[in-house]
Amino acid sequence: MKDRIRRGLSLILFMTLLFLPMGFFKVNRVLNGSVFSLWKIEYAWILVLFALISTIRLKHRTIAYLRSLFLILLPSILIYVSQSYVIAEPFDVKVARISLGPSIYFACIGAWVLLSTEAKGSLKIFISLCVLITLFGFGYFPMLGFYKEYINRQATFFLELQRHMSLAVTSLLFALVPGIYLGYQSTRHPRLREWIMGFVNGFQVAPTLSMLALLMIPLASLGQSFPFLRTWGVKGVGFLPAFIVLSLYALLPITSNTYTAFKQLDPSVMDSAKALGMSSKHIFRKVSFPLALPFIITGIRIAFIQNIGNTILAGLVGGGGMGSLIFLGLAQSATDLILLGSLPVVLMALGFEVILEFTELRLKKKMGVLYDQA
Amino acid sequence: MIKLSQIRKLYDTQEALRNVDLQIEDGECVVLIGPSGCGKSSLLKSINRMIDIDAGTITFFNQDIQSLPVEQLRRKIGYCIQGVGLFPHMNVKENIAILLRILKWKEEDIERRVDELLLMSELPLTYKTKKPHELSGGEAQRVGVCRALATDPPVLLMDEPFGALDPMTREKIQIAFRDIAQKLHKTVVFVTHDIEEAILLGDRIALMNEGQIVQLSTPEALIQDQKENFTKNFIGQDYPLMVLKRFSVRDLKLKPISNLNVTHRIDLDTNLKEALALCIKQTEAVIFKDEQNTYSLVYSDIFSFIRGMQDETAH
Numbered sequence: 001m002k003d004r005i006r007r008g009l010s011l012i013l014f015m016t017l018l019f020l021p022m023g024f025f026k027v028n029r030v031l032n033g034s035v036f037s038l039w040k041i042e043y044a045w046i047l048v049l050f051a052l053i054s055t056i057r058l059k060h061r062t063i064a065y066l067r068s069l070f071l072i073l074l075p076s077i078l079i080y081v082s083q084s085y086v087i088a089e090p091f092d093v094k095v096a097r098i099s100l101g102p103s104i105y106f107a108c109i110g111a112w113v114l115l116s117t118e119a120k121g122s123l124k125i126f127i128s129l130c131v132l133i134t135l136f137g138f139g140y141f142p143m144l145g146f147y148k149e150y151i152n153r154q155a156t157f158f159l160e161l162q163r164h165m166s167l168a169v170t171s172l173l174f175a176l177v178p179g180i181y182l183g184y185q186s187t188r189h190p191r192l193r194e195w196i197m198g199f200v201n202g203f204q205v206a207p208t209l210s211m212l213a214l215l216m217i218p219l220a221s222l223g224q225s226f227p228f229l230r231t232w233g234v235k236g237v238g239f240l241p242a243f244i245v246l247s248l249y250a251l252l253p254i255t256s257n258t259y260t261a262f263k264q265l266d267p268s269v270m271d272s273a274k275a276l277g278m279s280s281k282h283i284f285r286k287v288s289f290p291l292a293l294p295f296i297i298t299g300i301r302i303a304f305i306q307n308i309g310n311t312i313l314a315g316l317v318g319g320g321g322m323g324s325l326i327f328l329g330l331a332q333s334a335t336d337l338i339l340l341g342s343l344p345v346v347l348m349a350l351g352f353e354v355i356l357e358f359t360e361l362r363l364k365k366k367m368g369v370l371y372d373q374a
Numbered sequence: 375m376i377k378l379s380q381i382r383k384l385y386d387t388q389e390a391l392r393n394v395d396l397q398i399e400d401g402e403c404v405v406l407i408g409p410s411g412c413g414k415s416s417l418l419k420s421i422n423r424m425i426d427i428d429a430g431t432i433t434f435f436n437q438d439i440q441s442l443p444v445e446q447l448r449r450k451i452g453y454c455i456q457g458v459g460l461f462p463h464m465n466v467k468e469n470i471a472i473l474l475r476i477l478k479w480k481e482e483d484i485e486r487r488v489d490e491l492l493l494m495s496e497l498p499l500t501y502k503t504k505k506p507h508e509l510s511g512g513e514a515q516r517v518g519v520c521r522a523l524a525t526d527p528p529v530l531l532m533d534e535p536f537g538a539l540d541p542m543t544r545e546k547i548q549i550a551f552r553d554i555a556q557k558l559h560k561t562v563v564f565v566t567h568d569i570e571e572a573i574l575l576g577d578r579i580a581l582m583n584e585g586q587i588v589q590l591s592t593p594e595a596l597i598q599d600q601k602e603n604f605t606k607n608f609i610g611q612d613y614p615l616m617v618l619k620r621f622s623v624r625d626l627k628l629k630p631i632s633n634l635n636v637t638h639r640i641d642l643d644t645n646l647k648e649a650l651a652l653c654i655k656q657t658e659a660v661i662f663k664d665e666q667n668t669y670s671l672v673y674s675d676i677f678s679f680i681r682g683m684q685d686e687t688a689h
Binding site: 266267268269270271272273274275276277278279282286287290291366367 | 422444445459521522
C-alpha cells in the first residue's frame with residue numbers, strides 16, 4: 001500500500017515534465033532567461049514515456065533490472081539532455097547558460113522516490129547521486145549555469161568548502177568536552193541540572209544571527225583595546241565569532257543527550273556494579289560510560305548535522321564557508337551561485353547523517369542496548 | 375559471622391527498620407521473609423552498605439563494617455538481585471570476570487575460574503561468549519550467581535533473585551543454588567516473599583513485619599511454634615505440608631525389602647511432599663528401587679517421620 005502511494009507520487013512528479021518548464025535559457029549571467037519546456041528538445045518525450053512506464057509495478061526480473069538502471073541514470077540523463085536546447089538566436093557559448101527548471105527537480109525526486117520502493121533503495125539512490133556528481137565533476141554538463149559558476153570559482157569553491165567543514169568540525173570538537181562534562185554533571189547533581197539546561201537552552205532559543213551580532217561588539221572592542229589579540233584573530237568579524245556561536249549552539253544536543261544517556265542506564269546494572277565492589281572510577285570506565293556512549297554519539301551526530309547547516313551563517317560575518325557563496329549569489333541575484341553554495345551543504349548534511357546513524361546503530365547493537373528493538 | 379544489633383533505618387520520617395537484632399552464623403542460610411514494605415530488603419542492603427543505616431552496628435567477622443573501606447567490604451559479599459543486572463555490553467565470561475580483571479588476575483586463572491563456576495552452575499562452557507540478551511531468565515540468573523561467586527566471597531546476599539522466573543525454572547535453580555551454597559559452605563542471607571522458597575532454602579527463617587523481626591526459627595519449629603497471629607496468617611494453614619518439601623525419601627531411612635515388582639519410578643531424592651502425593655493416589659504401598667535396593671513406602675512412614683520431627687523440635 002505504501003509502495004502504491006510512492007508510485008503514484010512518482011507518476012505525478014514525472015508528469016510535471018510534460019507541462020512545467022524544463023529549464024531557463026540565459027544569454028548571459030545577468031539577463032533574464034527565457035523558459036523552455038520538454039517539447040523543445042527532440043525526442044525527449046521518449047524519456048518521459050519511459051519514466052511514466054517505469055511507475056508501473058512489474059515482476060519480470062530483467063525488466064526490473066533495466067528499470068533500476070534507468071531510474072538511477074534518469075536524473076543525469078535529464079540534465080544532460082536539457083543542455084541540448086538550442087535556439088536560433090546567435091549567442092556566445094562561453095556566457096550563455098541553462099538553469100534547471102522545476103520539472104527536472106521534480107523528476108529527479110520522482111526517480112529517487114521510485115527507487116526507494118525497490119530492494120536496496122537507499123543504496124540505489126546513493127549510486128544515482130554519485131553518478132550525477134561524478135558526471136558533473138568530469139564536466140559533462142558544460143552548458144549548465146551551475147557548472148559555469150563552479151568553473152568560474154573552482155578555486156574559491158574548494159577553499160570555502162574546506163573552510164566550511166573545518167569550521168563545522170572544529171566548533172563541534174570544541175563543544176564536545178564541555179558538552180559531555182555538563183551533561184554528566186547534571187545527572188549527578190539534580191540541582192545543577194536546571195542551571196546547566198537553562199544555560200545551554202538559552203543559546204538554542206536565541207536566534208543565531210542575533211548571537212553573531214551581539215558577539216561582534218565585545219569581540220571588536222577586545223580586539224581594539226588589546227592589539228596583540230587582533231593578530232590572533234580576535235575581531236568582531238571573521239572566523240572567531242562564527243566559531244564561538246557554532247560551539248555554543250552545538251552544546252545543547254550534546255549536553256542533553258549525554259544527560260539522557262546516563263539517566264536511562266538500567267538501575268539494576270548500576271546497582272550490581274556497585275555491589276560487586278567496583279570503585280566509582282571503574283564503574284564509570286567499564287560500565288556507565290560504555291553503555292551511555294551510543295546515546296552520546298547521537299547527540300554529537302545531531303550537533304554535527306546542525307553545525308553543517310548553521311555554518312552557512314558564518315558567511316555573513318566573513319567567517320567563510322559555503323555561506324559566502326550563497327550570500328554573494330543573493331546579492332547578485334545569481335540563482336545558480338546560490339545553488340552552488342547550498343547544494344553541497346545539503347548533500348554533506350545528508351551524507352554525514354546516513355554514515356553516522358549507521359555507525360551509531362552498529363555501536364548500539366554491539367553494546368547490547370538495542371536488543372529489544374533489533 | 376555477621377552480627378546486626380539495634381539497626382534503625384528511616385526513610386524521611388517513616389521507620390523502615392526498628393531496632394533489629396540478628397546474628398548470622400557461618401555457613402548458614404537465613405531467609406528474611408515478610409510482606410512488601412516490611413524492611414527485609416533494607417535490612418539485606420544494609421549489610422553490604424548499599425544503604426546506610428541511621429543507628430546500630432553491623433559487624434562482619436568481628437569488624438565493624440563502617441571501619442572497612444566500602445569496596446573492600448563489598449568484594450567479600452556476593453550480591454544477587456531480581457533484575458540480575460548483567461552488563462549488557464559484555465559477554466558472559468566478561469561479566470563473571472569483571473572483578474577478577476580489576477583485581478588483575480592472570481588470564482589463565484580467570485579462564486579456569488570462569489570454567490569452574492559455569493560447570494558448577496550447570497551452564498555449558500560455550501555460553502562464555504554469549505551476550506546477556508541471548509540468555510533465558512534462568513540462565514541469566516545462574517550467570518548472576520556465578521558473577522557474585524567469582525572472587526569466592528564467604529557471604530552471599532540474595533535479594534529476591536528468583537522472583538521473576540517461571541515456577542519450573544525457579545524450583546530447579548533453587549535446588550541448584552542450595553546445593554552450591556552448602557557445598558561451598560557459604561553464609562547466605564536470602565530475601566523472598568515466597569514461603570515455599572524460604573522453607574526450601576532456609577536453615578532459619580526470619581519473619582519480618584513493619585520493620586521488625588517478628589519470629590526467628592527453623593522451618594520445622596515454625597510448624598508448632600507460631601508466636602503471633604501475624605505469623606499464623608502469613609505462613610498459612612498448609613504450612614506443615616510445605617515443610618515436607620525440605621525432606622527427601624532418604625530422610626525416612628527406609629529399610630530395603632526383598633525384591634517385589636517395582637510400581638513407581640521415584641528415587642531416594644524425591645521430596646516428601648511428592649512422595650505423600652503418590653501415597654494418596656495409591657491404595658497399596660509404593661514400591662520403588664534405587665541402584666541396589668528395593669523399598670516400599672506407605673503413608674505411615676511419612677507420618678511417623680513427621681511425629682519424630684515434632685518431638686525433636688519440642689525438646
